[in-house]
Amino acid sequence: GINAEYGEGYNMNFYLNKYFISFLIVVQIGLIVTVFLYSQSTIEHLAIQVKQLSNSVSNIRVRRGNVAGIPKPEPNTTEYQSRFKVREIPDTRDGPCLEMAYDEDLPKASIIIPFHNETAWILSRTINSILNKTPPQYLEEIIIIDDLDPQNLDMIVKIDPKVKVIHNGKREGLIRSKIIGAAEAKGSVLIFLEGHCECNVGWIEPLLQVIKDDPKVIAIPVVDVIVDTDYKYQKPGISRGGFDMDLVFRWIDVTEEDMSHYPKKPIKMPCMSGGLFAIATKTWNIMGKYDEGMEIWGGENLEMSIRGWTCGFQLLLIPCSHVGHVFRMGWFPYTWGDLGHWHTILKNNARLVEVWFDDYKDIFFYNKHADAQTVDIGDLTERKELRKRLNCSSFQWYIDNIYPELKEHSQIREKMGLPPK
Numbered sequence: 477g478i479n480a481e482y483g484e485g486y487n488m489n490f491y492l493n494k495y496f497i498s499f500l501i502v503v504q505i506g507l508i509v510t511v512f513l514y515s516q517s518t519i520e521h522l523a524i525q526v527k528q529l530s531n532s533v534s535n536i537r538v539r540r541g542n543v544a545g546i547p548k549p550e551p552n553t554t555e556y557q558s559r560f561k562v563r564e565i566p567d568t569r570d571g572p573c574l575e576m577a578y579d580e581d582l583p584k585a586s587i588i589i590p591f592h593n594e595t596a597w598i599l600s601r602t603i604n605s606i607l608n609k610t611p612p613q614y615l616e617e618i619i620i621i622d623d624l625d626p627q628n629l630d631m632i633v634k635i636d637p638k639v640k641v642i643h644n645g646k647r648e649g650l651i652r653s654k655i656i657g658a659a660e661a662k663g664s665v666l667i668f669l670e671g672h673c674e675c676n677v678g679w680i681e682p683l684l685q686v687i688k689d690d691p692k693v694i695a696i697p698v699v700d701v702i703v704d705t706d707y708k709y710q711k712p713g714i715s716r717g718g719f720d721m722d723l724v725f726r727w728i729d730v731t732e733e734d735m736s737h738y739p740k741k742p743i744k745m746p747c748m749s750g751g752l753f754a755i756a757t758k759t760w761n762i763m764g765k766y767d768e769g770m771e772i773w774g775g776e777n778l779e780m781s782i783r784g785w786t787c788g789f790q791l792l793l794i795p796c797s798h799v800g801h802v803f804r805m806g807w808f809p810y811t812w813g814d815l816g817h818w819h820t821i822l823k824n825n826a827r828l829v830e831v832w833f834d835d836y837k838d839i840f841f842y843n844k845h846a847d848a849q850t851v852d853i854g855d856l857t858e859r860k861e862l863r864k865r866l867n868c869s870s871f872q873w874y875i876d877n878i879y880p881e882l883k884e885h886s887q888i889r890e891k892m893g894l895p896p897k
Contacts, residue, residue: 484553507612524884562604565800568675568700568711570739573796582618582684586663590653590669592623596631596801599671603635610673614684616663616872620671621653623730649772655765658757667754672802674702674709682797683754686742690758694780694787696748697797704804714738716793717747719778721885723825725749728881746879748791750777752799763789764862764887766826777822783876787868819851827854834871839887 497691586830587606591599599620606618615638622629622643633641642657658666665687667680683695696717701710715727725747734743750773766776784791826848829837842848875882882888886896 484664521753522700524619538816560866561603562608563674565674565676565709566711568698568709569676569678569796570797572740573678573682574683576740576796577606578681579686579688581662582614582681583688583756584614584666585665585680585684586616586661587618587759588621588654588657588668589618590621590623590650590657592625592650592653594625595669595832595891596627600632600635602669602671602673602675603632603639605673605675606669607636607638609677610680615682617661619657619660621649621657623650623653633745651766651770651773652768653774655768658760658765660753664757665754665770666757666760667844668752669799670801672702673752674698674800676798676800679797679799686794687754687756690790691759694748694784694789694791695742695754695797696791697752697754697799698703698793698795699749699752700800702800702804707802709876710802711798714767714795714815716743716745717745717746717749717781718879718881721840721887722844723775723778723828725777742792743796744878745781745791745793746785746881748777749780750780751801753791759789763787763866764859767831767859769859770824771820772819774890775828779828779832782828782871782874783863783868786832786864786870786874787863822848822851823853825861827856828852830856831863832871836871836891839891883888 484784491831511775514797589599589602603618603620618639619638620632620641622641624644624647629641633639640660642660644653644656654668665684667683670673679697683697686693686695699712701712702708703710705779714730716730718726718728720726728746730738730743754788767779770776770779781791822845825841825845829841833840875888883892883894884897888894889896
């Protein structure tokens with residue numbers, strides 16, 4: 477969604493034009509060079525400063541006015557109010573999905589939605605799409621977690637009695653906000669969404685059916701594309717989730733075997749994007765929720781994916797479940813806390829590789845980020861004990877059995893003693 481304060485709100489006090497941004501960049505670079513010369517800092521320290529500068533510029537981009545290029549309607553006008561209503565979107569399911577039958581006694585779900593600086597009409601549209609596209613017998617509640625959002629939520633709370641709001645006492649970030657919301661949920665299934673989604677027709681039944689059949693499945697809907705410039709709803713090509721050698725999530729091709737039974741059977745996902753998924757409440761608790769030591773967001777999707785597969789669970793893409801998601805093109809409607817963007821990602825990824833990557837942690841992380849050694853990543857005792865308690869397999873097992881595409885990378889092949897390609 478568009479940030480209500482920095483995006484649709486046109487808060488001109490935060491508006492910085494490109495010339496002033498250029499001036500700030502020049503001044504900060506000058507300061508960095510001066511400090512470097514007089515303190516005889518190392519090249520590595522300078523690199524850290526440049527990365528922090530990049531984060532500062534990213535935060536400046538957040539504070540610009542009409543980021544998405546959508547004209548701002550005046551409050552309480554017909555145009556403004558119309559945005560809160562559920563709109564007609566195309567049914568993006570493939571034909572065979574329309575013939576699928578589901579049990580009537582599916583488990584009830586609690587929908588968990590954390591938000592921070594989310595535009596009110598987009599959050600409202602998300603909630604209304606859930607209410608309109610979900611049979612009431614399958615919906616226990618919608619829990620929205622206010623992570624210090626500055627807006628008045630009266631309109632949101634009044635949408636439906638099933639909507640419940642949790643107010644964080646301090647900024648917790650997406651990861652811990654999801655944990656907080658799940659702890660209050662009453663449903664036997666948890667479905668995590670984001671505040672800038674639209675649920676499509678028949679979205680929930682396929683997810684609940686898969687979990688009813690096998691509670692150890694983490695069920696993932698197809699993520700349809702909502703373009704952030706004009707909010708057009710589009711059907712994407714079918715893809716699986718993976719990640720690259722920089723620990724960045726990537727969409728990867730489906731296999732021929734996957735397509736042979738598409739769309740009637742689930743598709744194995746080596747990694748989920750993280751924002752949208754369903755999981756049995758008992759499974760969520762047994763497998764260790766999220767890593768509470770991680771900050772804001774970033775890396776938690778890889779951590780849960782690798783933990784899921786290596787500890788006896790499955791991540792499955794459910795082709796007949798479709799949920800639209802607003803994809804922000806290179807901007808964020810929030811700040812990254814005291815650590816900033818770069819050090820938040822460093823901390824989260826360091827926690828990820830220290831617990832789950834075994835002797836591959838240098839290849840994926842430390843060889844590229846020596847500065848991570850200076851970041852306090854906190855205590856890992858509980859997460860390492862969790863891995864032992866669940867009797868989880870090795871990262872090598874994950875490569876061999878779940879994500880063999882990683883063997884295409886020369887560094888992996890060399891470590892495994894495989895001939896170069």
